[in-house]
Amino acid sequence: MTKGVSAGCQENDPHSAYRVSRYLSLYAALWRNSVIRELGFKVNFLMWIVVEGLWFALQLTFISVLYLHTEHIGSWTKWQVVALVGASHLIQQLFTAIFLTNLAALSEHIRTGKLDFMLLLPVNTRFLVSFRQVDLGGFVNAAGALCVIGYALHRLNHVPGLTQVAGFLLFVLVGVLIHSSLMLMLAATSFWTVRAQGIVWGYYNLFNIARLPDEAFRGLFKAVFTFVLPMLLVSNVPVKMLVDKLSSPLEMLLLLALAALICAASELLWRIALRRYTSASS
Amino acid sequence: MGKYWHVLNLGLQNTMVYRLNFLFRATLGLIPLMAIISVWRAIYADKPGGQVASYELAQMISYYLVITIVDALTAVTEDDWQIAADIKDGNISQFLLKPLDYLAYRFCLFSAGRLVYAAFAVVPTAAFIWLLRDHFVLPPDAASAVGFVVSLALTAMLQFLFSFTLALLAFWVLEVATFIFIAFAFEYVAGGHLFPLDLLPPAVAGALDYTPFPYMLFFPVSVWLGRVSGEAIWLGVLVQLLWVAAAYAVARGVWRRGIRKYSAVGG
Numbered sequence: 291m292t293k294g295v296s297a298g299c300q301e302n303d304p305h306s307a308y309r310v311s312r313y314l315s316l317y318a319a320l321w322r323n324s325v326i327r328e329l330g331f332k333v334n335f336l337m338w339i340v341v342e343g344l345w346f347a348l349q350l351t352f353i354s355v356l357y358l359h360t361e362h363i364g365s366w367t368k369w370q371v372v373a374l375v376g377a378s379h380l381i382q383q384l385f386t387a388i389f390l391t392n393l394a395a396l397s398e399h400i401r402t403g404k405l406d407f408m409l410l411l412p413v414n415t416r417f418l419v420s421f422r423q424v425d426l427g428g429f430v431n432a433a434g435a436l437c438v439i440g441y442a443l444h445r446l447n448h449v450p451g452l453t454q455v456a457g458f459l460l461f462v463l464v465g466v467l468i469h470s471s472l473m474l475m476l477a478a479t480s481f482w483t484v485r486a487q488g489i490v491w492g493y494y495n496l497f498n499i500a501r502l503p504d505e506a507f508r509g510l511f512k513a514v515f516t517f518v519l520p521m522l523l524v525s526n527v528p529v530k531m532l533v534d535k536l537s538s539p540l541e542m543l544l545l546l547a548l549a550a551l552i553c554a555a556s557e558l559l560w561r562i563a564l565r566r567y568t569s570a571s572s
Numbered sequence: 573m574g575k576y577w578h579v580l581n582l583g584l585q586n587t588m589v590y591r592l593n594f595l596f597r598a599t600l601g602l603i604p605l606m607a608i609i610s611v612w613r614a615i616y617a618d619k620p621g622g623q624v625a626s627y628e629l630a631q632m633i634s635y636y637l638v639i640t641i642v643d644a645l646t647a648v649t650e651d652d653w654q655i656a657a658d659i660k661d662g663n664i665s666q667f668l669l670k671p672l673d674y675l676a677y678r679f680c681l682f683s684a685g686r687l688v689y690a691a692f693a694v695v696p697t698a699a700f701i702w703l704l705r706d707h708f709v710l711p712p713d714a715a716s717a718v719g720f721v722v723s724l725a726l727t728a729m730l731q732f733l734f735s736f737t738l739a740l741l742a743f744w745v746l747e748v749a750t751f752i753f754i755a756f757a758f759e760y761v762a763g764g765h766l767f768p769l770d771l772l773p774p775a776v777a778g779a780l781d782y783t784p785f786p787y788m789l790f791f792p793v794s795v796w797l798g799r800v801s802g803e804a805i806w807l808g809v810l811v812q813l814l815w816v817a818a819a820y821a822v823a824r825g826v827w828r829r830g831i832r833k834y835s836a837v838g839g
Contacts, residue, residue: 337750344757352766359624359771360615492596498604506614511606 316413317421324424335427342383342431349375349501350438364505370533371503373442377458377532378501378525380435381465387428389470392420397480406569416560420470443532450532461528461542464549468524471556472496478556481563500525520548575672576680583684591692598644598693602700605640609633609704625771631797633707635768637700638793644686644693646728646789648735651682655739656748659834668831675736675823682732712798719805723792726812730788733819734759740823743830764790770799784815 328335353375357368366374396419399405408418443450450458473493499515504522507515515521523545530536616622616629624632655678658664667674701708711717738755741748760766762785769777769790780786791808794800800808 331747334747334750337747337754341750341753341757344754348757348761348766351761355767355771356611356615358773360618362618363611363614492600495600495603499607502607502611506611507607508610511610 313414313417316417320421321424324426327423328426339427339430342386342427343434346375346379346431346434346438349379363503365535366503366505367446369442369445370529370535373439373446373533374503374525374529375501376435376439376442377462377529378497380432380439381462381469381500381525382497383428383432383435384462384466385428385469385473387425387432388466389420389473390428391423391425393470393473393477395422396474396477400480400567403569405567409564409567415564416474416557420474439532446533448533454532454534457542458528458532461531461545464545465524465528468520468549468552471552472519475556475559478559478563481566496521516544517548520545520552523548576676579672579677579680580684583681584688586681587685587688591688594689594692595695598689599696601640602696605636605700608636612636625768627768630707630709631799632768633704634709634797635793637704637708638796639765639789640697642724642727642789642792644690644697645724646686646731648682648731649685649689651678651685651732652735652739652752653749655736656742656752659740659742659830660746664834675827678736679732683728686728709797711796712801715805716795716798716801719795719800719809720792723787723795723805723809723812726809726816727788727792729816730784730812730819733816733823734784734788737819737823737826740826740830743833759785759788762786763788764793768793784819787812787815 350372353368353371356363357371361367363371396405399408399419405415405419408415411418476493496519499521502522504512504516504526507522512522516523523541527536527541527545530541536542612624612632613629615624616632622628627635664674667677711720734755735752738752739748741751745751762769762780762783764786769780769786772780787808791800791812795805795808
């Protein structure tokens with residue numbers, strides 16, 4: 291392998307410990323940048339936290355109103371669903387904090403040819419495209435979601451064990467990973483169509499499903515959103531883990547397997563797309 | 573009057589560019605709709621009486637389907653962002669120099685946008701309603717149908733004036749997006765987007781009735797479903813008309829003050 295090629299495929303770099311620390315320090319620098327940027331618009335920063343919090347409250351209102359008129363949806367009780375909405379919000383906000391702005395900006399980078407500049411930098415391009423900016427408000431809202439989950443557990447009179455909590459957190463991270471991989475794939479379609487602005491909006495429709503109890507669904511809808519786009523697993527499985535609702539370990543294994551598959555697919559699509567990139571003509 | 577026909581025509585041609593986008597949007601919008609209908613089905617499956625707050629399953633499903641129709645015809649999607657951008661970038665200067673009223677101009681563009689959107693959204697939406705035809709109720713009588721059309725038009729005006737006034741905040745603040753989202757969140761619940769407002773405790777629903785929000789969505793849907801009937805339809809339309817007049821007065825007032833403040837940045 292020649293030197294030029296190995297610089298191109300950094301995965302083959304033998305000094306992996308060095309590489310990890312280099313990327314960590316790069317990410318720290320990107321964090322610093324984001325903090326400085328946010329500090330420039332303090333009021334706006336706080337207002338966005340209010341907006342997200344309000345929409346979260348709105349979903350919780352919806353659940354409360356539903357449970358004014360019913361005792362359970364399938365076998366899900368009110369506070370279990372509240373925990374589910376909380377977990378869905380937690381995953382969504384972590385995804386927003388780390389990935390959303392960056393991936394949503396991809397089509398703009400392609401359209402304007404800004405991606406040229408990123409490709410020239412001696413950094414893995416997917417890393418740069420995914421992590422350039424951090425949306426700090428997302429972490430604040432994620433903390434709010436954690437509080438709601440905690441309160442729901444309190445109302446359920448349920449104290450989860452250490453493995454349950456660890457499993458929950460692991461699955462939350464898996465959920466963030468699934469969302470980011472799917473979103474990257476959606477955003478990468480702009481290598482072909484150039485204009486793909488509806489993407490963020492379209493993806494929000496999927497978040498809408500993730501916070502609903504899986505037992506409400508049947509038939510084709512359930513099959514598609516379990517096995518193809520595992521929206522009905524990403525928040526349901528971690529919450530079931532947390533509140534002792536898992537009937538069999540199969541769901542967990544399915545979620546992990548699908549996560550691995552989606553990650554691999556997104557990496558593959560990303561590489562094919564990059565190969566196709568011809569830069570914006572000027 | 574003739575010049576506004578030209579604006580409408582221009583708006584029609586401009587929004588036609590986005591027709592595929594509209595089709596895509598309307599189709600994706602069906603996913604959460606399907607999800608919410610599934611949740612209600614699951615709730616009704618465990619209801620021996622088959623009723624939730626005097627809604628039968630078909631009425632509940634139709635509630636959400638009619639919302640989709642009303643939304644396609646009246647919801648403001650891009651207009652508020654465009655108005656705010658016009659102010660921020662100084663583009664409204666040209667309107668101040670022309671014998672063209674900005675509010676009327678914007679209303680023409682809004683109408684054109686809704687017409688084109690509805691023309692394309694009708695394909696996936698109609699297909700979806702056809703799939704659920706066993707659970708889709710039509711207006712019970714002619715009075716309800718006429719009442720629905722009238723209140724639909726008033727809803728569109730109310731939606732437009734509400735968003736127009738909000739977007740005018742751009743005269744005073746740099747970033748209006750957060751304000752728009754906060755107001756939209758309130759309208760989303762209080763207008764009946766998430767659930768029929770009569771599912772709320774009676775005291776809350778009663779209090780909401782003194783705000784314009786139910787008239788921005790819930791009222792026309794209730795008329796369609798026949799839950800408001802007889803004289804109550806026309807009484808409601810009258811209240812709606814009063815809210816439109818009030819919203820118009822506020823929009824005009826805010827515009828006048830905004831113009832005084834306006835400094836034509838970058839114009």
